[in-house]
Amino acid sequence: MPELPEAETIVRGLRPTIVGQFVRRAEVLREDILREPRANFARKLRGRTVTRVDRRGKNVLIGLDNDAVLAVNLGMTGRLLSFPSAPRGPSPAGHPAVRFHFRGGGVLIFDDTRRFGTVECLTASEWAERSDRMGPEPLAATYSSRDLYSALGTSRSPVRSWLLDQRRIAGIGNIYANEALYLAGVHPRTQARQLTHPEAVRLHRSIRRVLRNAIRAGGTTIRDYRTATGEEGQYARRLFVYGREEKPCAKCRTPIERIVFGSRSAFYCPGCQPAPPGR
DNA sequence: AGTGTATCCTGCAGGC
């Protein structure tokens, strides 16, 4: 999906355009995006005012004036597109699932080709419970390499799979997991518990560097991802390994390899990320 | 506690 940098970019684009807006109507075009009947959902939204837009992991959070939270998970192809006035002519969204109509004519569209995304209207405590089950925010000022090292703990899971587990660390998906491991010089198949302290320090630094740089570039557009204003993210050109099978490594020219485990592709440089011992 | 597999969907690229 949209991972942390894409969600963050969307949040930053949305914040100035929808905070303070009054919801006249939530129009649900694809009910399977919700986790409740559309009438329920629409009733909870009608007449509310947006008070804040935030992010937790890969989720976009739209806070309402009764402390309810609209939690949007973008899945693989979800988009949140904001329009100052109702778009005319051919729909700018190819697969609109939910349209939020604001007083004054503004429209927020959740568009999702594959419909793996979800839009849920949760109470503050329902959201808190959900958030508590998620791992720490890797970009939090207080998130340290010691936190990462101790969390890796005794897990026998390959570190690439470990990084994708939102209960362990929030916001990392397949693109940035692979990029961070490359920059840290750690093979994606290394067991989490096998990382040395220096490797964990490098991984911590790489994760934060990759995520920050991707945010600065507005995220990675492979195909579907767009910012809240419909722009493409520019980080794709800066990827070192993701999607670059057989292309030369930028550092050592060894061809990048693709392996599959955990039913996802992992990309790495055999020269810069030596195979873990015992394999 | 792990891994592999399937599932939810649609669209696109590549091979023939």
Added chain:
DNA sequence: TGCCTGCAGGATACAC
């Protein structure tokens, strides 16, 4: 041109 297969930024549930 058309058909078929495989693959995709996610998340979950299941059997083993």
